[in-house]
Amino acid sequence: xxxxxxxxxxxxxxxxxxxxxLEKAIRVFRSKGYDGVTIDDLVVGMxxxxxxxxxxxxxxxxxxxxxxxxxxxxxxxxxxxxLFAPTTVRDSLTGFLRHxxxxxxxxxxxxxxxxxxxxxxxxxxxxxxxAQDAAAAATAQVERRLRDxxxxxELPDNFPVSARAIQVMDLGRGLTMRAQMxxxxxxxxxxxxxxxxxxxxxxxxxxxxx
Amino acid sequence: xxxxxxxxxxxxxxxxxxxxxLEKAIRVFRSKGYDGVTIDDLVVGMxxxxxxxxxxxxxxxxxxxxxxxxxxxxxxxxxxxxLFAPTTVRDSLTGFLRHxxxxxxxxxxxxxxxxxxxxxxxxxxxxxxxAQDAAAAATAQVERRLRDxxxxxELPDNFPVSARAIQVMDLGRGLTMRAQMxxxxxxxxxxxxxxxxxxxxxxxxxxxxx
DNA sequence: CTAGTTTCGAACAATTCAGTTATAAACCAT
DNA sequence: ATGGTTTATAACTGAATTGTTCGAAACTAG
Numbered sequence: 001x002x003x004x005x006x007x008x009x010x011x012x013x014x015x016x017x018x019x020x021x022l023e024k025a026i027r028v029f030r031s032k033g034y035d036g037v038t039i040d041d042l043v044v045g046m047x048x049x050x051x052x053x054x055x056x057x058x059x060x061x062x063x064x065x066x067x068x069x070x071x072x073x074x075x076x077x078x079x080x081x082x083l084f085a086p087t088t089v090r091d092s093l094t095g096f097l098r099h100x101x102x103x104x105x106x107x108x109x110x111x112x113x114x115x116x117x118x119x120x121x122x123x124x125x126x127x128x129x130x131a132q133d134a135a136a137a138a139t140a141q142v143e144r145r146l147r148d149x150x151x152x153x154e155l156p157d158n159f160p161v162s163a164r165a166i167q168v169m170d171l172g173r174g175l176t177m178r179a180q181m182x183x184x185x186x187x188x189x190x191x192x193x194x195x196x197x198x199x200x201x202x203x204x205x206x207x208x209x210x
Numbered sequence: 211x212x213x214x215x216x217x218x219x220x221x222x223x224x225x226x227x228x229x230x231x232l233e234k235a236i237r238v239f240r241s242k243g244y245d246g247v248t249i250d251d252l253v254v255g256m257x258x259x260x261x262x263x264x265x266x267x268x269x270x271x272x273x274x275x276x277x278x279x280x281x282x283x284x285x286x287x288x289x290x291x292x293l294f295a296p297t298t299v300r301d302s303l304t305g306f307l308r309h310x311x312x313x314x315x316x317x318x319x320x321x322x323x324x325x326x327x328x329x330x331x332x333x334x335x336x337x338x339x340x341a342q343d344a345a346a347a348a349t350a351q352v353e354r355r356l357r358d359x360x361x362x363x364e365l366p367d368n369f370p371v372s373a374r375a376i377q378v379m380d381l382g383r384g385l386t387m388r389a390q391m392x393x394x395x396x397x398x399x400x401x402x403x404x405x406x407x408x409x410x411x412x413x414x415x416x417x418x419x420x
Numbered sequence: 421c422t423a424g425t426t427t428c429g430a431a432c433a434a435t436t437c438a439g440t441t442a443t444a445a446a447c448c449a450t
Numbered sequence: 451a452t453g454g455t456t457t458a459t460a461a462c463t464g465a466a467t468t469g470t471t472c473g474a475a476a477c478t479a480g
């Protein structure tokens with residue numbers, strides 16, 4: 001089964017698409033964690049022959065790191081879109097948490113999140129660093145969106161953006177871990193709405209103070 | 211009837227205490243997860259000979275389940291104490307989350323929590339069920355404490371106890387996952403305080419008359 | 421001290437696993 | 451078609467892991 005590549009290079013063409021194989025690797029790691037995955041799991045799940053897997057990607061750790069980075073890029077882009085596309089802060093946070101819940105409970109893949117649920121348990125410095133960086137970046141984005149909300153007059157000037165950003169992230173982590181535990185999407189979506197009600201001032205109208 | 215107070219049984223006495231061995235097993239699983247733990251890890255970490263481990267506890271899964279139950283009993287008891295000993299709702303929630311942070315960052319053991327961080331990733335029905343039950347029980351306890359707060363006049367009658375209990379739990383999950391990721395205790399304790407400020411009404415005193 | 425019972429320590433075979441190595445296949449260029 | 455290049459299929463090797471076995475050790479009872 002050949003894959004058409006507009007750039008013709010000598011040698012037998014690959015029977016798999018590298019990017020698509022990584023997407024399958026994400027599914028494997030999401031369903032079995034890191035330590036629970038064997039090379040054969042990846043070979044079967046990615047549809048890549050064992051020698052090809054080693055020559056193209058490297059060992060399990062390298063596959064995981066690449067899968068993690070790919071996952072992080074997709075997730076980060078979608079999270080940024082959810083955060084900065086809407087006009088109101090409320091819609092932004094709702095979209096942010098809803099997106100977190102939806103990807104953590106998407107059909108066709110095991111529930112959970114590679115960065116939040118799996119990566120923190122991997123005892124590898126590079127993986128840990130990635131998870132920390134991803135968390136810091138996401139928190140910073142939420143915080144920035146809240147600051148924009150202040151600038152837009154949607155939030156009071158003394159709104160604790162730093163603390164609230166951390167809390168939005170922690171609430172998202174909680175929702176994601178519950179997704180991993182098997183909580184139904186419907187419940188989590190409702191709780192995501194409640195979370196937004198919690199972190200934002202009750203009145204979405206103008207600032208109460210000077 | 212012979213009094214069996216004397217536990218003098220024939221045979222060579224054991225060189226380990228079953229309870230203490232389980233405590234060591236908890237440390238092993240906390241530091242390496244579930245799939246990352248080998249029998250030899252348990253043999254070394256628990257200080258129990260390999261044949262003794264199999265005859266006394268069973269296989270790895272059985273050891274994990276017993277460790278999980280022991281861990282859950284300790285944690286549940288301490289959580290209940292933190293929740294129901296203080297007089298004010300604020301002190302209860304603060305103690306609850308502080309306790310969660312402190313055990314998740316205690317010295318001498320890897321950061322994290324067996325029930326929140328490790329168990330959800332174990333693909334075993336019994337483990338999953340335990341994690342779900344533990345989460346439901348903890349949420350119910352928090353909710354009950356909030357209800358007591360309403361009854362004591364500390365919280366308004368329309369205080370959304372169900373949603374707030376869920377949010378306290380999710381915030382605790384977030385704090386715990388960050389502990390697992392390496393966040394320092396000091397930061398997490400501060401965020402725990404902020405979390406309580408978030409979920410409780412700004413005025414903790416009684417409603418002003420008039 | 422001897423017999424009986426249980427545990428401990430070392431080592432065992434069977435299985436699984438990771439990473440590599442042939443050998444065949446598919447493609448391009450000539 | 452023929453040679454050169456890259457990948458796929460299958461099998462292989464060495465190491466790790468699991469669960470068990472066997473003799474020695476430690477304790478009680480008589």
